[in-house]
Amino acid sequence: MTLTKRGEYALRTMIRLGIAEWNEEGVISVSNIAHQEHLPFKFLEAILTELRNAGYVESVRGKYGGAKLAKPMKAITMGEIVRLIDGKLAPIGCASETEYEKCSCPDEEHCGLRMLMIDVRNAIANILDKYTLHDVVDVTLRKQELDPPKKKAVKKPSKSRHADPADGFLALLKNGKL
């Protein structure tokens, strides 16, 4: 149930463009984004083409050209971007609201797995369609303000590390940490 790299890079790019807009930086070049985010330039170029074709990004050609958001951050949900670049949110096709695909099971009407995966999809959509790019950028900047990143190498997490469930949006907001 992994998001493709393409999907991940697209989201990170949108967030980066959101931060740039917040800071009133104008357009940013693809090479700049690639460098800051440690992403392959050519791959990112193709991703930005998709985002542009879908109207989320606009670009400026020529020297000093680059990309910028084409819509207000509050008008873009994260779910839209995931669906555009990665595909449906549902873990299985028959549980998808937007890209339905019949599955091979013998009795779809009574399939407990399908019902379960519809719930999973609903849960994923409840988050990705609720939070806008603005929210994510806001949280990112607030976190940076609260806990300024150090200039030098941050302590490297070990391989055995895990992501703390309390590090999500909902938990941070609920605990008054943002």
Add this chain to the structure above:
Amino acid sequence: MTLTKRGEYALRTMIRLGIAEWNEEGVISVSNIAHQEHLPFKFLEAILTELRNAGYVESVRGKYGGAKLAKPMKAITMGEIVRLIDGKLAPIGCASETEYEKCSCPDEEHCGLRMLMIDVRNAIANILDKYTLHDVVDVTLRKQELDPPKKKAVKKPSKSRHADPADGFLALLKNGKL
């Protein structure tokens, strides 16, 4: 964010074995499961090997042999099976609680995407780790009882069909339809 076929087939197999146990059918052969579920026999054989090695299934060799659940259905969550066969629930590695992987972003501590995906993972886990195989089998059988499947071909859904969010567990339970 798609579940692999392997993961899907494993879940369907577990449900099938749960139904068999419910009906006190004893062991079921792999060829029988493959036939009923429209799955490739050899592929299913390998999946069952993994389930057996992990202690979820036990098998009986020889003529009239087959597979059956090795644990009570109430002691198996759907999340366990997904993690075993498909892998982590988190859409990105840095948001995983069980299979953490550092990502390529420049500043993980302040990454809004990571915080968001931790929420998504929490939401997925809240469902898959809450419902047991028993719940899924229960719902499946209840649905069959309420609305008996017809013997002949059920109306084929068209390609443009979508999965109704109201068809999930939570919605069905909430609306008193199960």
Add this chain to the structure above:
DNA sequence: CCAAAATCCTATTCGTCAAATAGGATTATT
């Protein structure tokens, strides 16, 4: 003892596509 049904084990294929790379035309600026 044999045939049939079944699991168990090891191996291989293959096709798709995800991830990335490449080259060059065109645009804008200085």
Add this chain to the structure above:
DNA sequence: AATAATCCTATTTGACGAATAGGATTTTGG
């Protein structure tokens, strides 16, 4: 004219997901 940048089309490559294959071993019943 040079440089920085987007735009467009194409290609590679390698991994791995999905599936297939063959045969050894076990169990049962005749």
